[in-house]
Amino acid sequence: MLAAVRAAQHSLRNLRGISDSALASGKNTRFQQANVVILPNHLAKDFEGFCYNNPAPLPLLYRSQSGETSCPPLARHADIRDSIHYCVYEEGHLVKTVSSLESYTSQLSHQWSDMVCFYLGCSFGFESRLKKAGVPVRNVEQGRNISMYRTAVPCIPVGVFSCPLVVTMRPIPAGMLNAAVEVTDLNPLAHGAPVHIGDPALLGIQDLSRPDYGERVELQPGDVTVFWACGVTAIEAILSSKPALAFSHSPGCMFLTDIPDSSVPITCSSESAASPYTKPNSELIPICFLVSHNPLLYSLASQKAVARIRELEMIIGEDPGQRGIRALLVQDELLHSCLALSHSSSVAITTGFPTHYMHSPPDETDGPPGAIAIATMLLALGKQVTMVTDRRALEMNQAIIAEAVKTGVLKTAIPLITFEDSGPDSALHFLCHHGDQSKPRYDHLVAIERSGRAGDGNYYNMRGINIKHLVDPIDNLFIAAQDIPGITTTGIGDGGNELGMGKVKEKVKSLMPNGSLIACDVPCLWFLFVLTLTPPCLPPAGVSNWGGYAVACGLHLLHTCPSHQRYLKKGLGMEYTPAREQLQDWTANLPSVDKEESFLSTLVRFGIRSGKTGHLAMEVDGLTFHPTHSDIITRLLEVTLGSTSQDP
Structure with a gap:
């Protein structure tokens, strides 16, 4: 024919x-x-x-x-x-x-x-x-x-x-x-x-x-x-x-x-x-962005949605002290990461930074809340989500996830697995069915406040203490993903020693305390360096959780953007905006002050401590939940929900 x-x-x-x-x-x-x-x-x-x-x-x-x-x-x-x-x-x-x-x-x-x-x-x-x-x-x-x-x-x-x-x-x-x-x-x-x-x-x-x-x-x-x-x-x-x-x-x-x-x-x-058909709206004219090099993929999002996501990025990357550390920030990494996640169907997320090596458990409160926020939104959007953790923390994290479901932070439990390095092809077989690069299990990997391997093969906290004995080599998955077509990666960190920060390691070495020792050597395709500087008398304070909240909000904006939805759906279907019930569900799965406060209290009950101070209290990296974290969440939500009645 x-x-x-x-x-x-x-x-x-x-x-x-x-x-x-x-x-x-x-x-x-x-x-x-x-x-x-x-x-x-x-x-x-x-x-x-x-x-x-x-x-x-x-x-x-x-x-x-x-x-x-x-x-x-x-x-x-x-x-x-x-x-x-x-x-x-x-x-x-x-x-x-x-x-x-x-x-x-x-x-x-x-x-x-x-x-x-x-x-x-x-x-x-x-x-x-x-x-x-x-x-x-x-x-x-x-x-x-x-x-x-x-x-x-x-x-x-x-x-x-x-x-x-x-x-x-x-x-x-x-x-x-x-x-x-x-x-x-x-x-x-x-x-x-x-x-x-x-x-x-x-x-x-x-x-x-x-x-x-x-x-x-x-x-x-x-x-x-x-x-x-x-x-x-x-x-x-x-x-x-x-x-x-x-x-x-x-x-x-x-x-x-x-x-x-x-x-x-x-x-x-x-x-x-x-x-x-309706008359074109200039605010909805899409802009083109690179999503992936291998395979080559670009995506589209409206000018208005892009502007909103850039506002989110500004909130988590403020530098009121003008101290120069903003050089670690790269514009539109949040946007690129959200676009890549929007095109994904199966995502693996890892977190966990055992900075308190003298305590049990050694983990900190920065990371898990942001990881759960991303996972919750991805699940609401119909994506498959898996979380990868250290063997030492498997039972604890299973219990934490069960508690999050019980308290309403999560609608359903998220599969939790570990990775063991049992040979040179371990990462490949973990990421791909039968080790076949044409059959990946995941099309996106996210690391948020995850210990990152330094150039000497060790893992360091911000004080330069080697914590390698507490960390499984999940970095190997991100290294292997670089050579597997169809798998993109995102890293979120606030200090330069987190998995994914290898993309800016030279800047980390020159700008961060102990940078030459602690700088992570493993890059991600897209990375978010989260930074908000406190008043001049205090040291810089950045919290990776905010990056996780921003990703969740960015995904919400993309999925309420008709220009992006049309591109995802290849121009097929009558509607490129969500139905009222769907929009309500997506909004309900955004991070909120109540949910994040509830989840932080769960972490504290399990003995997980604030990163900088080691306090067993309602704080992250030494910053109390109220007013600091609650204010950031409120501002992110105001940007996200301020325009969803029409178009983001």
Whole structure:
């Protein structure tokens, strides 16, 4: 069947004497173009619902009446029977391609009177805007039709219509990704913003050199593969639903409207009063961020959501004393970490810093509350969560988690496991099923206030005391993850000796007390250095728990951001904002003053002490819960919940 479609496209190009892309992409770009699907009337309601449920690939511009040959809202004098080149389908099979439906419909006029035409937005409608923005359009440069690929992503089925999403691919220079995203996001009826940026394999596309439709487009040095939802998805819908008779445009050869490409048409469906489209909101224009190098993955979030997450980052990284330690902070690490976690499905979290080596237990109150806050939000978002701990602390942490469930801090118990270094492949087998790097158990690792291995192989507290005998080599998991595609990592710390801080170890060595000795040597892809300086007469005070609270809040903001949700869902589904019940559940699973105070009291009852002072009291790193920690939590929540009624 695919060979037949390709052969049909080839014969069309020979018939016309020009390539499809010459018409669709190279000329007539002053006007918007449309994909066309023509179906029997009894399938029209389901197909309209299919378009409505999959708005990115199938943005509906106009639905005709049965037998109607014109479409006045789009092209006043057009007759669809001779406006484009067509594919003809019978029982879901492509049987021929024709340059006009006149003779075909005259022979089957009784059938044509029962046919309904659907006009769908087309990505060629934004190519001229890309060029005006200085973004190269490689398929036009190369005189080729756009590359189109069938993905492994299923559209949302309606009635008999069920098929995979089809996407177009345009190579975009990495430095121009934001320009391409903004230009296309402002064209929701021409498929809108990209649905995927990065490795094609993440969409199930194994070979870019062999598009399912169109022609191969070559990447230039520095280009990134960017994918938009494609109207050829409708052809896949025809092939899978097998109507007795159906027509479509030939891929790459679209219907030319009278609407200038500088405007966004209003959806005009003659039989439907409701429309899934609204005027673009400039505050929701997405920004592009790198999430992972291996595999390459970028993500999108609205300008407003990004601004809120940056506010969270400022709260946990204030430097009122202007003492220069802010050099350890890197902007947007919180945002990058939250984006990576948002794309994850299975997360392993580790914490535990046995700084009080002379006490039993030796652990401190910084770390576990932040870890639980992250885990709670991830669980609420439907992620799988596992916690990794030291063997010496396994029973204690199991009891603490059980108590957290009993007191309502956690809805359900979190699996708690240990890691033992029994050989050179131990970490690989721990992270991947049967040690197979293509089958990772986790796609993200988080270390929060976790003892980190120094350059000499030992583990040190801030006073320079070696506590290696109390620490299992969980660092090995983060080291192994660096070479496993699909596993990203986050580290959260406040002193420089925590797991993940190897990313800034040279700065730790030069800026932190005992830095040359204690600096962690193991990096994470993303790290948060949490810092709030107390008044000038007191030393710097930073608490990693705040980083955990900020991550939980950042995840909430991303999942209430329509721009990010659209990207996660590949433009499929009617709603990109949570339902009221879902939003209430997410909000209930945010850290709160009451929950964090309750959990801290649980830690104290188990004999866990404040990090700096060793006090068995309601404090973390020498700072009392009220007013210091409660104030930070309140401020983070104010930023997070201040705009969720509309968009973050």
